Amino acid sequence: MAQTSKDFHEILNKELSIQISLSGLSFCILQKDSNSIEALKDINFGKRLNHIELLERVKTEFNSNSELNQEFSNVTVIHDNDLSNFVPTPFFNEDHLSDYLKFNTKILKSDFIATDEVALNDSKNIYVPFVNINNYIYDTFGEFTFKHISTILVETILQMEKNSEIPKIFINVKELHFEMTVVNKGKLILYNTFEYQTKEDFIYYILFTAEQLELNPESFELILTGNIDKHDERYVIAHKYIQFVSFGKRNDTFKYKLEAQPNTNYSDFVILNSF
Secondary structure, eight states: OOOOHHHHHHHHTEEEEEEEETTEEEEEEEETTTTEEEEEEEEEOSSOOOHHHHHHHHHHHHHHOGGGSSOOSEEEEEEOSSOEEEEEGGGOOGGGTGGGTTTTSOOOTTOOOEEEEEGGGTEEEEEOOOHHHHHHHHHHHSSOEEEEHHHHHHHHHHHHTTTOOSOEEEEEEOSSEEEEEEEETTEEEEEEEEEOSSHHHHHHHHHHHHHHTTOOTTTSEEEEEESOOTTSHHHHHHHHHOSEEEEOOOOOOOEEOGGGOOSSSSTTTTGGGOO
16 A cells, blocks of 8 residues: 555654663653654563563563554653762763762663753753663664653753742652652752652651751642552552642643543653653
8 A cells, every 4th residue: 555645744743752661661652743642551560670681571562562663753762760860060071970870879881871961950960771772772763862761850840840939859659669859949959769669668768858858748748740649558658747748740732542541640740741
């Protein structure tokens, strides 16, 4: 069957965003012409894989999901790991990339280190991407863009909170880890990633960080995004110890196909803010 110019135009205006961690992956397809989300899937591995296992699992998911076997005008990969650090631009020196990471992450001399620019915070985000995943995506699609998850989170939250006067802790919840972003008066105070297994671990890391930052659980706001709802035990225990707990909102303007509906207006927070 001959491909019409309309069909070709639609292909060229489809964008793919893929978020990858050692414990899961998500992907989302945006049709730019209609501003509609055609596919949105979240795949939980159930455990943390090593880098070799991760690549094999990614290949399996690509082979089993027909939505991924098409051409895209733009592909973005979001690396979701704890190998990152923000450095103020005035102090940034490209000759010392490993020095910015070696004190709080385990890196090897052979690790490739990348940087994202965070204009809203006048900083550089230094991180180690999953290089084997990048190589596979390049072999599959050709040129693509990649970022660290913390870049998207910090940029999105700072934009949302630019006029806020209240200290807030944002928690982006995953099954085995969460990202924490602390802001006050439109400024980034802290970003970190925590692995946890129980609801007690979950609330401990939040309360401990709040204590170190001298934030009162009766005054700061805790904003939750990601894989959580009001019936979740993590929400229940958070509400027990913190007075102001609520769910975030993406504020996107996308249309969603019936089969690509997000669970809530705060789930898939990162990947839907990556376009």
